[in-house]
Amino acid sequence: MKGKGIVSLSGGMDSTTVLAQAVANGLLDFQGVGFTYGSKHNKYENEAAQRVAAKYEIPFRVIDLTGVMSGFRSNLLISGAEIPEGHYEAESMKLTVVPGRNLIFMAIVAGIAESEGAEAVLLGVHQGDHAIYPDCRSEFIESARQTISLSTDGRVRIEAPFLHTDKGGILEWGLQHDVPYELTRTCYKEQELACGKCGACQERLEAFRVRGCQDPIRYASVI
Amino acid sequence: MKGKGIVSLSGGMDSTTVLAQAVANGLLDFQGVGFTYGSKHNKYENEAAQRVAAKYEIPFRVIDLTGVMSGFRSNLLISGAEIPEGHYEAESMKLTVVPGRNLIFMAIVAGIAESEGAEAVLLGVHQGDHAIYPDCRSEFIESARQTISLSTDGRVRIEAPFLHTDKGGILEWGLQHDVPYELTRTCYKEQELACGKCGACQERLEAFRVRGCQDPIRYASVI
Numbered sequence: 440m441k442g443k444g445i446v447s448l449s450g451g452m453d454s455t456t457v458l459a460q461a462v463a464n465g466l467l468d469f470q471g472v473g474f475t476y477g478s479k480h481n482k483y484e485n486e487a488a489q490r491v492a493a494k495y496e497i498p499f500r501v502i503d504l505t506g507v508m509s510g511f512r513s514n515l516l517i518s519g520a521e522i523p524e525g526h527y528e529a530e531s532m533k534l535t536v537v538p539g540r541n542l543i544f545m546a547i548v549a550g551i552a553e554s555e556g557a558e559a560v561l562l563g564v565h566q567g568d569h570a571i572y573p574d575c576r577s578e579f580i581e582s583a584r585q586t587i588s589l590s591t592d593g594r595v596r597i598e599a600p601f602l603h604t605d606k607g608g609i610l611e612w613g614l615q616h617d618v619p620y621e622l623t624r625t626c627y628k629e630q631e632l633a634c635g636k637c638g639a640c641q642e643r644l645e646a647f648r649v650r651g652c653q654d655p656i657r658y659a660s661v662i
Numbered sequence: 663m664k665g666k667g668i669v670s671l672s673g674g675m676d677s678t679t680v681l682a683q684a685v686a687n688g689l690l691d692f693q694g695v696g697f698t699y700g701s702k703h704n705k706y707e708n709e710a711a712q713r714v715a716a717k718y719e720i721p722f723r724v725i726d727l728t729g730v731m732s733g734f735r736s737n738l739l740i741s742g743a744e745i746p747e748g749h750y751e752a753e754s755m756k757l758t759v760v761p762g763r764n765l766i767f768m769a770i771v772a773g774i775a776e777s778e779g780a781e782a783v784l785l786g787v788h789q790g791d792h793a794i795y796p797d798c799r800s801e802f803i804e805s806a807r808q809t810i811s812l813s814t815d816g817r818v819r820i821e822a823p824f825l826h827t828d829k830g831g832i833l834e835w836g837l838q839h840d841v842p843y844e845l846t847r848t849c850y851k852e853q854e855l856a857c858g859k860c861g862a863c864q865e866r867l868e869a870f871r872v873r874g875c876q877d878p879i880r881y882a883s884v885i
Contacts, residue, residue: 512777539773550762554735579812589802
């Protein structure tokens with residue numbers, strides 16, 4: 440893959456690893472796009488994405504969707520109730536789904552790509568998300584991929600290299616390739632230090648634990 | 663169809679007729695959503711959409727995408743070159759395509775619908791647009807419909823009742839049902855009065871001409 444690409448960069452492990460892999464594969468002309476949409480962790484995740492982009496020396500911009508998504512209902516948003524704690528599999532974590540978020544992000548990034556002559560849009564979506572989030576499941580991504588191909592007359596393709604991999608598999612690739620996980624941020628909560636308790640933190644910690652590695656970021660508390 | 667719905671209301675003939683048909687079918691709980699995205703005719707089309715919404719006594723809101731789409735390339739946008747004149751079929755009218763616009767709009771309206779418990783999103787897309795705009799073709803709409811169904815776990819459905827009808831067919835239904843076309847606006851240009859020369863105006867005028875009717879709106883000039 441030698442063309443021009445855009446990575447949807449959230450500052451978490453998954454999209455950072457996708458970027459690292461694109462760089463390892465020799466992609467030459469690349470940029471990152473992040474979003475701010477009223478989530479509790481927006482400020483922190485975009486700071487992380489900025490650090491990652493700086494490390495890989497790619498341009499990074501943040502698209503502001505705060506107004507657009509101000510009426511959306513989710514506990515992930517500042518307008519919603521508390522972020523639940525516990526594993527992703529728990530029923531309560533469904534409260535962190537943001538309706539339509541991924542399709543909105545993909546549609547906008549594809550529009551930017553088409554406007555700027557980039558042919559690839561890279562996403563960090565992975566298998567571990569699927570049970571809770573309908574807009575992370577492979578059927579959704581495949582359908583969105585087809586929709587965006589039709590929308591752009593085949594000029595933009597969606598790539599989700601970890602779609603059939605879980606977070607452990609992503610981490611495995613990343614550890615072998617020195618991905619700078621110390622720069623990333625995964626936590627859903629509105630605080631500087633990762634909480635260690637929300638579903639996102641727990642999945643991350645579990646992935647490091649299984650591989651017998653220490654997560655290089657600091658946590659407010661770890662259960 | 664008796665549930666809660668949202669119509670993507672541009673203030674043109676097509677989405678106005680879709681709204682009129684939904685009202686005629688007895689849809690009870692309805693709202694309109696429009697967008698401002700830096701196009702030359704945004705101000706005028708949203709004023710028209712507001713007039714139509716007022717006529718049908720439904721709430722109407724405008725979502726601001728000016729910042730989000732500020733880097734998008736199209737002659738339809740204030741940032742682009744002149745709006746070409748002539749028929750839609752002309753190669754030059756391709757310059758008015760806005761990359762990814764319809765998918766961005768659909769994804770956002772579907773997100774609002776899911777957040778607010780509305781099950782239907784109604785679109786005025788029709789057959790006459792297809793040749794020029796990839797994101798109006800039936801293959802695209804069918805694919806986007808499937809993508810949004812997957813994204814929302816089946817909670818939101820896209821309805822495009824005129825997908826296989828041309829503008830003449832839409833007008834025929836509208837004239838039989840007293841749709842207030844005098845309130846609508848179709849022109850792409852940045853001026854109060856419709857120009858009568860751009861592809862959008864020409865298609866509209868042609869539809870009225872074929873039916874032997876007078877278009878109730880005023881034009882700056884008609885060729």
